[in-house]
Structure formats: structure tokens, C-alpha cells
């Protein structure tokens with residue numbers, strides 16, 4: 001499925017969050033959505049998922065609006081992984097992952113073998129099979145995120161929109177998660193992930209969209225987006241750069257002084 005935004009604007013209360021955003025999310029690419037806190041990444045992701053209405057402009061799904069597409073068809077086409085937060089449902093992890101199959105089941109439909117198989121695949125892929133009998137509310141932050149990712153993967157939707165999927169994960173699981181999102185894109189899915197780790201974004205993503213100042217500051221391959229000028233203008237940082245095995249890395253090194261954040265004088 002191709003998701004497009006057309007002159008999209010978003011507001012929260014009286015505030016304008018995003019203005020005139022024109023993007024296309026294509027199948028077969030892993031896109032990182034980056035930008036400073038409050039730039040509007042979650043806001044944009046929810047709009048791309050058809051979970052919120054724009055203040056102005058349109059979002060289309062293979063050329064049709066969310067209403068024309070229908071809620072059920074959208075739920076089958078787009079898996080949405082929300083930003084991690086507490087989960088209060090007294091559910092076992094396996095039952096939570098099974099909820100990812102709901103869009104495939106009729107109102108009175110039972111659990112088919114295909115549903116069980118999708119749940120098993122998702123639990124194995126996210127290294128969460130051993131957590132299946134745990135009550136979700138008792139899981140650690142990283143374990144919970146892997147179970148929630150498994151729920152999104154169990155949907156087997158052609159589009160996966162993930163809000164900070166690696167934020168709570170340890171380094172090993174971060175790398176595994178980024179690799180599985182990239183593999184999903186290689187198999188034809190359209191994958192968008194909100195990310196704060198710029199090295200993971202540079203290494204694994206095909207494309208980065210940098211939100212700052214109420215819109216898209218840069219959009220393209222990582223090397224064209226993660227320039228010193230863009231990082232200074234968006235995050236107010238200077239970075240150290242390097243290369244390992246032919247792949248780039250960058251470390252946020254200095255917060256640059258700004259009129260509201262001056263370094264202390266001795």
C-alpha cells in the first residue's frame with residue numbers, strides 16, 4: 001500500500017504542529033522518522049495510520065481516503081505500534097499478540113491455524129516466545145515492547161508504522177529489531193519507524209525524514225539528511241562521525257549553545 005500526504009497540517013489544541021507536509025510512503029523501503037522532541041513525529045505517524053484527522057490537507061491510502069478505504073481494510077493493511085507506555089490489561093502476552101489477528105477474523109470467527117501460526121512466527125521473531133504466559137503488566141519495558149512489536153507483526157500487514165520501537169530495548173535487541181524491520185522492508189513491506197538513535201537510523205534505514213520547525217526539514221537517503229547543518233538546525237548538536245566495516249556511525253557530541261541554553265561561564 002502506498003500512503004501519501006497532501007498539503008497536510010496538524011494541530012493540537014490551539015497549536016499548529018505540522019504545516020504543508022507532502023510525503024509518499026512506498027512499499028519495500030525502511031523509512032526512519034527522526035527529529036527533536038515535540039517535532040510532531042507521533043502526530044505524523046498517527047495521521048499516516050489513519051488514526052487521526054488532519055487539520056488541513058489529506059492522507060490517502062492507495063489513492064483513497066481513510067473513509068473510502070474502510071476501518072477494517074485499513075486495520076488489515078497497516079500495523080501500528082504505539083510509543084511504549086504502561087499496559088494495564090490483565091492479559092497474557094500470547095493473548096495480546098493474538099489481538100493482532102483481529103482484523104483477519106470475522107465478528108464471530110474463531111482462531112484459525114493461520115492465526116496461531118502468525119502468532120508463533122511473531123513471538124519467535126521478536127524473541128518473546130518465552131514470555132507468552134506472562135501477564136503483560138508484569139513485563140519489563142523492553143520485554144513489553146517486544147511483545148507489542150510481536151502483536152504488530154502478527155497482523156502481517158503490508159505496512160508497519162512503529163513509534164520508537166527500539167527506545168526501551170537493550171543494544172542486542174535494538175540491533176535485532178532494526179534488522180527485522182529492514183528485512184520486512186526487503187520482503188516488500190512499507191516500514192516507518194520513529195527513531196532517536198541516529199547511528200541505527202543511518203545504518204539500517206533506506207530513507208530518513210527529518211521533522212523540525214513544524215515541517216519536513218530534510219527527506220532522503222541518510223547521508224543527505226544527517227548533515228552537520230541539518231543536525232545543528234534541528235537538534236542543536238554537533239556530532240563525531242566514523243565508519244566501521246563500510247557503514248557510517250555518528251555520536252552526538254556537543255549540545256550547541258543557543259540563546260536559551262548558554263554554557264556556564266567559570
Ligand SMILES: Nc1ncnc2c1ncn2[C@@H]1O[C@H](COP(=O)(O)OP(=O)(O)OP(=O)(O)O)[C@@H](O)[C@H]1O
Pocket residue numbers: 012013017035036037038039040041042043044
Ligand atoms: N493532545 C495534545 N494537546 C496539546 N498538545 C499536544 C497534544 N498532543 C501532542 N501535543 C503537542 O504536539 C507536539 C508534537 O507532539 P508529538 O508527540 O507528535 O511529538 P514527537 O515528535 O513524537 O515527540 P517525542 O520525540 O518527544 O516523542 C508536542 O509539542 C506535544 O506537546
